[in-house]
Amino acid sequence: TDAFIGSFGNKQELLKFITEEGYELEVTYNELVATVDEKGDLVFKPAQQIKEGDYLVLALGKHTGQKIKLKRLIKSHYNSNDVKVPEYLNEDLAEILGYYMANGSWNNGRFLLFFNSKKLLEYFENKIKKAFNLDVGEIRDKGTRIDAIWFSKDLERYFEERGWKKRSSPESFIPIDVLRSEESVLTAFLRGLFEGSGGVHKDGYPVLYSTSKRLVREVQIALLSLGIISKIIRIPREKRGEQHNIDEDIYQLIIVDKESIRTFLDKIGFISPEKNEKVKRALDKKFEYVRVIPNPGYKLRKVFDTMKNENRDRAKVFYRKTHKYMLGHRTLTYHTLKNLKKEFPEVKREFNGVYDRYAFVKVKRVEKVKKEVFHFETSSGKYVVNGFLVHNKRRGANMGILEVWHPDIFKFIHAKEKEGVLENFNISVMITPDFWKYYNSGEEYPLLNPRVLRQNNVSLPGDLNFKEPPKEAIWGKADPKKLLEELAYMAWKTADPGVLFMDNINKRNVTFKFRGPIRATNPCVVGDTKILVPSGEISIRDLYEISKKQERGYTITNQDIEDKKGYETEILIPIEHKGLIAFQKVKAYVWKIGVKHTIKIELEDGKTLVGTFDHRIKTKGGWTPLKDIQVGEIVYTIDGEKQVIKKDYAGKNIVYDLTVPGYHYYISNGIISHNCGEQPLYPYESCNLGSINLYAFVKREDNKVYFDWEEYKETIKWAYKFLDNIIDVNKYPIPEIEKASKAVRRVGLGFMGPAEALFALKIPYNSEEGFEFIRKVSEWLTYYAMLESVERAKERGVFPLYDKTTYKDGELPVEGYYHKELWTLDWDYLVEQIKKYGIRNVEVTSIAPTGSISMLVDTSSGIEPQFALVYEKRVTVGVFYYVDQELEKQLKEKGLYNEEILKKISENGGSVQGIKELPEDIRKVFITALDIPWWDHVRAQAVAQLWITTSISKTINMPSWVDQEDVLKAYLFAYKSGCKGTTIYRDGSKSVQVYYAPAEASKNRIVEVLKMIRNGVINNKTVEIMKDLGIEPPKWYYELLESDKEEKMEVPKLELGEHTKPVIVKDNNHSAKRCPMCGNQNLVYQGGCVTCPECGWSECIIA
Structure with missing residues (x-):
């Protein structure tokens, strides 16, 4: 599976768990670790909740490896020995490496190995000749041991370059090449190691001795990956007999579980047949199965209770065989469980395959250590570390919101002005309804002291019963126009803060009235x-x-x-x-x-x-x-x-x-x-998200392309039911989240791929037809999800807080419902059904960024236009172009698909605008995020927001050369259009660079699209809509349109605002943010999130 690893770059306090068998796990306090609950079920708990005596879970087997190709050994001198190495790391070489780590050393080109018999010496003479084409140079028989030396400085250098050379015996290890190899290579290494440093205990079990703690721990984990459980015992210097003249502690690894010994003999064994025979002779006589099944009582009693009702005689037999385990008088072993499964099929149903795949080890002690911390993330969530099963948690995007009336509002607006501050924290300003009254009248806006408001039991701005604040609560006053300009300036400069509009958010909120002004947090x-x-x-x-x-x-x-x-x-x-x-x-x-x-x-x-x-x-x-x-x-x-x-x-x-x-x-x-908070909040509510790929409903039949609305409708119903089911089957981290989630049953069904679908339908994203398509897919999404929610309410009941909402009064959390002229579906029928049967979920739709999953299905993200149609991807074998699938299809149909055209599009920022070799019908349809003016981004969000019950993640992309006045106008247009919030991203604003002149390509791209609008090639009325709302387009819009086609156009000179300070323009690549997953610097901003087009990483991490 794909995985992501990152470093936090500092040392943190960790919890270190040591089990009775010597397995060790070091994790942060909140890392989720697999353990076993009182019912015998495998669960994940935060590490801080695990204590001594608890069982942790080890993954058995699962070793996966690959063939490791080796570089050719190059002679340093023509007189050097003619040494070779195999093409791949094979079993012969691995066995030599294992024996070398046990009983060998390098010293100035001398490869020295120690043997206890001539037979073993001859065995390795043959292996080394075969692997390296090297003959033994010197043999010294010392009676109790035989020293053999091979000479080759080239081979010593090769060992060092490959990371195979140890510095001393206490620093022995398993080379990375071996750990990454196929199972047969790993077992061969272990065979050589056990032959050299191990043996058979007097009681008949395999044992390994070493002064290298690292080696023994690596061997224990390697054995586990082969399905073998072992135990480590430390023998301190002071506790050893006088016959040992070694100064270091000795670590002993033993294998005493009967099943593990069998696996050891089958997969590894010793080189010496005598040792293998000795283990086999003792196997059936002396060893037991020590692999335990923790807390089996609940499951066994459950099987017994079921059996009693069906066959009392069988139940009696079962009870006699299992009552000692039910009552906890004896430990149930895996071997016994397997026998019970064979005899009683009911046991197999209750004790599933988890017990075959995992082993359980008891925590002996817990320590605290301080070390550098790394974060590991996998798509499945689960992964194995040091053999232990743990679970990664996706880091959600942090969001801090401050309301516009707060005395610290100006500090908050400038919070991210300094580079590096709050880098991974999104901030937004909530504009409350009262602000607009002052903004329109020009009166100074009062900034209020929240403590005084609470002391006087006065409601906050935005509350239902908010009136004029008392004089003593007024901390100060601000010019509302300057405040909004300040907000626009910081968004222009740094892309933060975002803006939320409280009245648009609560306008159709069916729970607003009954929740009232008080919402509670619970620190207690x-x-x-x-x-x-x-x-x-x-x-x-x-x-x-x-x-x-x-x-x-x-x-x-x-x-x-x-x-x-x-x-x-x-x-x-x-x-x-x-x-x-x-x-x-x-x-x-x-x-x-x-x-x-x-x-x-x-x-x-x-x-x-x-x-x-x-x-x-x-x-x-x-x-x-x-x-x-x-x-x-x-x-x-x-x-x-x-x-x-x-x-x-x-x-x-x-x-x-x-x-x-x-x-x-x-x-x-x-x-x-x-105490519990200056402003109590409604806590713990969560929403689960899912997205439908619109491009999947584009059909091609008889040279016609169409959107299959019926299939889309049915998919909405199934997708809704899936999300509603998740609420019931989900494992919640704490009961509070479960309770709050089930109280309102909020789901967020959304879509992705509208841009890709529009490409296929040959409709420009920013045309009236394009906006109508987005409007219609949004309306259908909410209508049929809500209709299915009513059907669910008939079957399973309404959400618990339904009776307190305004649904009963015929209200819907859908703005479009109140604009009957826009309907394409019978919303009156839906309202009648809700009044009659209720509804299962308080809200049903939301459009998320979908950065990662849209890459998985190869479509456009969320509601966004495509950011780039072609971009260059560099890999170890060279360069290739990632090409939008629909563009590739249509270029091939026209015979225009070739390396030269792909290179031109890539060098044009991934846009087809201005490329003369491409016909107008291609340039008209394949619109990207930076091809269109910002007002079309706002309009796309607004037409969807009419029908989406909760929020929409959408980035209002702007070219680098716009002024802060553009940002201010975008805010006003978004607010007046009904958007619940907006995120502005001016190209380049996430680095230290300030642009005084536009990139020529960026300017030309927008000009090309604006001219197609002016000439009627693209039908677009957004500017007229803006003017009707009292918002004039910026000056550059008119200047660009009036420029002559053949004349080289210049972007209007920016009027720098009072806050804009001239700085030296720096190389953007020098300071640009890199993708933490793949290192790519060409990040894009979509859906309110920084996203990597190379690997799919998203700052918001919603997948």
Whole structure:
């Protein structure tokens, strides 16, 4: 499978698990590691939840390798020995390498091997002659051993170049070439190694000795890949007998499991027949099967209960054979399980193939280490590290949002101005509905203090009942036009922040009214946590019960809070007064949240605190969640600064929390804690995404090309049902996410490939026909997904919060429904069906970036136009061109497909515009992202947004030479067109380069398309629509259109705004961001994400 590995570039604290057999695993605290739950099922848990005595999962077998081709050995001197090496790394050479790592060395061209018999010497004389064409040069018989020397400096140099040469015995290892080879080569290496450094124990099992810890650990993992379980024992210097004169520790590897010994003999064995015979003689007499099956009781009882109802006599026989395992009195082995499966087929059904593929080992101890950390990612999610089964987690794109009325809004807008700051964090400004009133009137816009608003119980801008803010809440004022210009300037310069429009987001939100202004986060502490109150300390559990009896409640509509009311109480908090710490009595609300996963920390003075992962406490670095607290970190307590000395997972507990209006902190067990949030949020909701490839519905019959709408309709229904099923079968990381996801059952069915489909249908992306196609596929997507959701509601019921929504009132979360003149389907019928039967999901459609999966199916990403039709791809064997599949098809039909034309398109930025050798019908249809003006990007998003229930990922691509005024106009056009948000990307803005002159090709491409619009070749009315909304196109639009065709056109000189500072233009390639997967510098910006066209990597990592 394809995989991605990356380095975090620094050392981090890791958890190191050592099992009873000596297997070791080092992972970060949150890495998901396979273990076995109390029911005997294989599950993945965060490493921090795994403790001593738990079972981890080892993958058995699975060795895959390849033939390793070797470079020819070149003589350094004509007088040198005529040494050769095989064409491929073969079994003979591998066996020599294994024996060399056990009993050999290199010294100044002398290849020395030690033997304990002449027979073994002769064996390797023949092997070395065959492999290297080299005769033994000297033999020294020392009685107890025989030393043999072969002479060749060229061969020593070759060993070093290939990475085969060891520096000393304690530094022996398995060469990478061997590990990458086929199984037969690996087993041959191990055979030579066991012959030289191993033997047969007096009890008859195979054993390997070495002073190299690395070698023994590598051998243990290599054996595991062959299906062999082994154990490592360290023998310290001080515990060895006097007969050993070695200064280093000795590591002993033993194979004692009966099945593993058999596999060892079948696949590896010793070179000496006598040793193999000795193991065979002891095999049936002395060894047992030690491969265990953890926690089998639940599954065995389940089989027994089923059997009782069908055949009580068989059930009695089964019980006699298994009751000792059911009750945990004896350990069930894999060998016994296999016999039970043969006798009782019911056991086979319950204990599936997992037990054949994996072995289970018990954690002996857990340590903490600090090492450099690497991130490994596979498409399946699961992979094997040091033999252990673990699971990678795709890193979601981080998003920080600040609302436009916040006092820190200008700092936030400029947060990413400095290069390297928040590089992997997307930021957006949420523009609330009240902003536009001030923007249109020209009045100064009030910036509000959120603490004062909360203290006075005043709603926030954007809330249902928001009115004018009280004077004391006004922190300052800002010119709304300057604020939006500042936002546009930073987006022009750095492509951040993005913009979200709150009124467009909530305009058709069917849950907005019932959720109300309060949404809750849940950072909490356990019930016995002591809270400082005027009368002394009291547990938060008792404080809750006492306050509840007073019945002064504060209602909340959050589904994840057990009691929907927070009860009023009084607590003491520390404040600074005249340079001294004093305590002040303040009002607070106490909440009972419910059962959550928790973490326990302990301080140097004995104080402890148990809270949820996201419960924040005061540290030197600010308010830090418990999950991020590190041992050694300094936290603030009522007694001053104290160091954290211990941190552990504390299991699930009933937790409580406090809200302290205006202050937002309190004392818990003497530690300063943050309360549940200045603005409670609706937590844990998730959406699962899926995308339909529109290009797959383009059909060609009888020289006609058409879009199969009926097949598209049926696919929508099946795809919707698939996503709805995922909600029920999905494994959720924590119960809160499961509960919230099932409360509304939100799914996000989307599409990809509209640009590719339009190519095939010979419709320009930015034509009226193109926009109509995007509009129609979006309408059909939502209509038939919602109709199928109604059918599901008939069968399985509505989503739990349905009765609180405005669906019952005939409202839909679809803007297009309110524009009847645009309908092509019967939306009134859908509304009638919803009123009659309800609906299964709160929302059903969303268009994601699809960067990775669109590359897998070879189509255009999300709703985007293609970024490049042809681009150059360099590989080790040379250069080839990646060509859009539909362009290739149509060029071949016209006899225009050749290397020269591909090179011209590639050198033209992947665009066909301006290439005279191509006919107008090709240039008209094959439109790319930078061929069209930014307003057509906005329009494409707007026509789809009419019908999509949630969000659309779309990049508004702009050429490098546009001004910040273009960005401002794009914001206004997006807002007035109904877009829920927008992401601007000006070509080149992600590097330090500032462009003062456009690339000639970039300018010509847009001019070509604009002229086709002006001449009626492309039917496009976007400029007229913009003007109707009061937005004039930029000046350069008119200047470019008025330029003479034959005259070399110049891009209008940019009027630099007051923020624009002249800088030296630098080589863009010098500072450009590289793809972390393949190193490609030619990254593109699509769907709001930086994407690599070479390998499919996406910054957003939605696949």
